[in-house]
Amino acid sequence: MKFGTKAIHAGVEPDPSTGAIMTPIYQTSTYVQRSPGDHLGYEYSRTHNPTRTALQNSLAALENGKHGICFSSGLASVDAILKLFSPGDEIISTNDLYGGTYRLFTKVFEKYGLKFHFVPMADTQSVEEKINENTKLIWTETPTNPMMNIVDLKALGEVAKKHQILFGVDNTFASPYIQTPLDLGADIVMHSVTKYLGGHSDVVMGALVVNDDELAQRLAFIQNACGATPGPQDCFLVLRGIKTLHIRMERHCQNGKTIAAYLKNHPKVAKVYWPGFEDHPNHAIAKKQMKDYGGMISFTLVNNQLEDAKKVMEGFKLFSLAESLGGVESLCGHPASMTHASIPKEEREKVGLVDSLIRLSVGIEDAEDLKNDLAEALAQLGSD
Numbered sequence: 001m002k003f004g005t006k007a008i009h010a011g012v013e014p015d016p017s018t019g020a021i022m023t024p025i026y027q028t029s030t031y032v033q034r035s036p037g038d039h040l041g042y043e044y045s046r047t048h049n050p051t052r053t054a055l056q057n058s059l060a061a062l063e064n065g066k067h068g069i070c071f072s073s074g075l076a077s078v079d080a081i082l083k084l085f086s087p088g089d090e091i092i093s094t095n096d097l098y099g100g101t102y103r104l105f106t107k108v109f110e111k112y113g114l115k116f117h118f119v120p121m122a123d124t125q126s127v128e129e130k131i132n133e134n135t136k137l138i139w140t141e142t143p144t145n146p147m148m149n150i151v152d153l154k155a156l157g158e159v160a161k162k163h164q165i166l167f168g169v170d171n172t173f174a175s176p177y178i179q180t181p182l183d184l185g186a187d188i189v190m191h192s193v194t195k196y197l198g199g200h201s202d203v204v205m206g207a208l209v210v211n212d213d214e215l216a217q218r219l220a221f222i223q224n225a226c227g228a229t230p231g232p233q234d235c236f237l238v239l240r241g242i243k244t245l246h247i248r249m250e251r252h253c254q255n256g257k258t259i260a261a262y263l264k265n266h267p268k269v270a271k272v273y274w275p276g277f278e279d280h281p282n283h284a285i286a287k288k289q290m291k292d293y294g295g296m297i298s299f300t301l302v303n304n305q306l307e308d309a310k311k312v313m314e315g316f317k318l319f320s321l322a323e324s325l326g327g328v329e330s331l332c333g334h335p336a337s338m339t340h341a342s343i344p345k346e347e348r349e350k351v352g353l354v355d356s357l358i359r360l361s362v363g364i365e366d367a368e369d370l371k372n373d374l375a376e377a378l379a380q381l382g383s384d
């Protein structure tokens, strides 16, 4: 089955009791048993819920995986992965990681004895240098947030395999429409379902997809034992969102391309970070592993003034200033003070995350209107 057909059909069966074509919201905590242990596969909704099962199967199909496991947020899904490990285990991750994941690693799990190394992951060699007998996981994002660096998933997958280390990829920014890391050697794909998969800025959720049966079982054990599971209503909303994932992504990518090109030629813009540019340092890898380049764009302003960045963001009429991304509506964010505020300034600036950096999540509105919004907001900076 091709992607668009999977988005609409995978994992979803007509409801066995009524024939309802849409998976019902099974708003129930428990299920009646005929006799102790004699049930229909559902006992308690932390463990299993039919609406969640449909969503988990749909997500697995979209990522070309066997097992989907949903959590109450993207970070809860990363938390579940970390609970696979024991004190003394080491994890190698990218140095421009999503701020919330960085915080979870360093502020929560370091004190339980896990050790984290942060390296520039676009350079595969830098990963190999940190590997030792305690290394248990390589963790990356691509494109990275917010610098839009591209990590070579196939090359990293080979490194992980050679050393028998788990390889996990946060695929939130790309979505499975753009890339499917399991096909490139990843063992675990993670999503903040909150973003493109949900797609309508109305749900917070996370998911993992894996192929290995034993790994799936261990993660499902943690899902049930720790209990950070999503409710059925949220699962329904995401199932509904997924039905238009391919159409939405097509437009996000198209608008992303238009807006990136517009910004690149704007006299008030210093630098534009978007993997679709031929002069992006890892464009060749992006071209190889991504079907398209997405709607996430970061840019900096000439003179790099925080005040100018604020003025631009306050001046937008369509790009709403808000955390998050991947919804149908365009958003803008200021990583230095919002998503990445928990990363020390020197660390941030080392990777180019300067004070005037603005991140856009380009929505699926008409591109002309988005361009006009940018034009008007940037015009406030005057000419000097």
Ligand SMILES: *Cc1c(COP(=O)(O)O)cnc(C)c1O
Residues within 6 Å of the ligand: 073, 074, 075, 076, 098, 100, 101, 141, 145, 170, 172, 173, 191, 192, 193, 194, 195, 204, 205, 206
């Ligand atoms: C939002 C986000 C997360 C965290 O997901 P939540 O659903 O907010 O918990 C993790 N990784 C990336 C890349 C994200 O954008």
